[in-house]
Amino acid sequence: MIGNDESSEMQQRRAVLKRVAWMLGGAISAPAALAILQGCSAREPVPGEAAAAAKFFKGKQADIVTAIADVLIPKTDTSGALDAGVPAFIDSIMADVYPKDAQDRFSAGIDEFESGAGAGGKAFLDQDVTQRAATVQKAIDAALAGEHKDKPFILVARELTLLGFFTSRVGITENMEYVAVPTAYHGCVPLSQMKKHVYWE
Amino acid sequence: MFLCASALGSAYIMLNSTSSRFPNGFGNDSGELGHNIMDHNKPGNSNANVEGHLDVAYTGRRPNGFYIPRYRNVGKDKRDYLRGFGYQGRAARSNYSRFNDTPLMGAELKKAALEPGPWTIGMTAFGEILPYHENHAKLDRSNKDKHGLPLLVVDAVVRENEIKMQEDMRNDAAEMLEASGYKNVTVRSDSYNVGNSIHEMGTARMGADPKKSVLNKFNQVHACKNVFVTDGSFMPSSGCQNPSLTYMAFTARAADHAVSELKKGNL
Numbered sequence: 001m002i003g004n005d006e007s008s009e010m011q012q013r014r015a016v017l018k019r020v021a022w023m024l025g026g027a028i029s030a031p032a033a034l035a036i037l038q039g040c041s042a043r044e045p046v047p048g049e050a051a052a053a054a055k056f057f058k059g060k061q062a063d064i065v066t067a068i069a070d071v072l073i074p075k076t077d078t079s080g081a082l083d084a085g086v087p088a089f090i091d092s093i094m095a096d097v098y099p100k101d102a103q104d105r106f107s108a109g110i111d112e113f114e115s116g117a118g119a120g121g122k123a124f125l126d127q128d129v130t131q132r133a134a135t136v137q138k139a140i141d142a143a144l145a146g147e148h149k150d151k152p153f154i155l156v157a158r159e160l161t162l163l164g165f166f167t168s169r170v171g172i173t174e175n176m177e178y179v180a181v182p183t184a185y186h187g188c189v190p191l192s193q194m195k196k197h198v199y200w201e
Numbered sequence: 202m203f204l205c206a207s208a209l210g211s212a213y214i215m216l217n218s219t220s221s222r223f224p225n226g227f228g229n230d231s232g233e234l235g236h237n238i239m240d241h242n243k244p245g246n247s248n249a250n251v252e253g254h255l256d257v258a259y260t261g262r263r264p265n266g267f268y269i270p271r272y273r274n275v276g277k278d279k280r281d282y283l284r285g286f287g288y289q290g291r292a293a294r295s296n297y298s299r300f301n302d303t304p305l306m307g308a309e310l311k312k313a314a315l316e317p318g319p320w321t322i323g324m325t326a327f328g329e330i331l332p333y334h335e336n337h338a339k340l341d342r343s344n345k346d347k348h349g350l351p352l353l354v355v356d357a358v359v360r361e362n363e364i365k366m367q368e369d370m371r372n373d374a375a376e377m378l379e380a381s382g383y384k385n386v387t388v389r390s391d392s393y394n395v396g397n398s399i400h401e402m403g404t405a406r407m408g409a410d411p412k413k414s415v416l417n418k419f420n421q422v423h424a425c426k427n428v429f430v431t432d433g434s435f436m437p438s439s440g441c442q443n444p445s446l447t448y449m450a451f452t453a454r455a456a457d458h459a460v461s462e463l464k465k466g467n468l
Contacts, residue, residue, distance in 0.1 A: 133306070137306060159301045185260070196315070197317055198258075
């Protein structure tokens with residue numbers, strides 16, 4: 001009864017969330033904060049559940065974003081972005097939460113990234129992991145060096161990879177001290193007494 | 202009967218319930234139903250970096266950080282606006298998002314994220330918004346939603362008193378953070394309008410005079426004592442505190458009154 005246009009309601013909520021985003025502990029963009037408040041989180045991939053289920057990515061886009069997330073947070077002795085299901089998280093957050101203009105920029109950004117990465121050499125998806133890491137690093141460095149009206153694609157992809165990973169089950173339990181609610185609050189604990197130095201809030 | 206559909210929801214249901222007795226909405230003899238919409242004045246937050254204390258962090262969870270109660274227009278303090286505001290804030294070590302716009306990646310990024318970042322402190326002012334008759338919601342019967350019901354049109358803005366208060370809210374926060382010795386104090390100046398704090402209230406205010414209010418002191422509709430309205434709509438002023446506990450306390454009080462009146466056969 002306050003209006004049946006869901007997208008305009010979402011836009012209003014987003015405007016509100018711009019103001020609360022900082023409460024989540026840092027520099028998180030409003031749509032990303034909205035997604036977390038809506039319970040959107042990465043979950044471990046189910047075998048066989050592949051790019052066919054993509055809601056946002058088209059064609060090779062899923063593979064490209066998967067490759068970027070993999071070199072940003074690779075599997076080492078602990079889980080990486082792909083173990084946490086980050087590509088599906090980015091697909092879903094883009095489809096369900098980001099406004100149309102940001103979706104269009106992200107989609108165009110993937111394609112531009114791919115053509116830029118492949119210019120004069122191997123296509124991005126044909127590169128090995130070391131080459132891909134160098135390509136992504138170069139794109140990040142270039143984006144950080146420039147002035148932009150809108151956040152460049154590679155930095156949006158980076159923010160969402162970090163957000164997806166560090167709010168996922170494996171990202172939290174392997175990197176932070178995780179204790180389920182309810183629990184006591186201790187406001188001044190020496191790091192030397194903490195099993196892990198970052199506490200999941 | 203207890204109506205508890207949120208401030209705008211309850212006002213909507215009452216405005217949309219008309220009869221020959223209540224042609225302008227149920228219980229609306231005073232003409233105040235849907236009027237006096239309030240929220241909390243919240244024009245941005247202030248943040249700063251805190252140096253040191255890098256060998257300590259925190260564990261567990263709590264509902265709140267720190268709270269600075271209202272001090273403006275209290276005692277001898279007199280400002281050029283009415284009422285005042287409090288601050289809610291917290292200190293925290295910055296998390297993984299501090300790496301968002303950095304070049305770090307791969308195994309090095311994972312390693313760095315195992316350590317908490319520098320301490321930051323942030324606080325947000327919550328201020329009182331005065332009840333203005335002009336701030337109101339009404340039914341638009343010419344525009345219907347998908348259920349065929351009229352739309353609710355909300356017309357509410359902050360006025361001179363709130364805008365003057367915002368200046369103090371920002372300046373005081375910056376002054377306190379500076380005086381505490383914190384670094385890189387930033388004061389965000391967000392455009393604020395009624396509704397942004399999602400504490401809407403006041404649309405069926407309580408009062409002693411049925412000519413000026415919708416509900417009596419027990420949340421009963423003045424002209425229809427077996428109807429209780431127990432959400433934020435009853436609030437005659439907004440205070441500067443988070444309102445949920447007040448709503449709950451008044452609801453418990455109204456329910457207690459209802460039981461006692463029922464037992465006496467008055468309802």
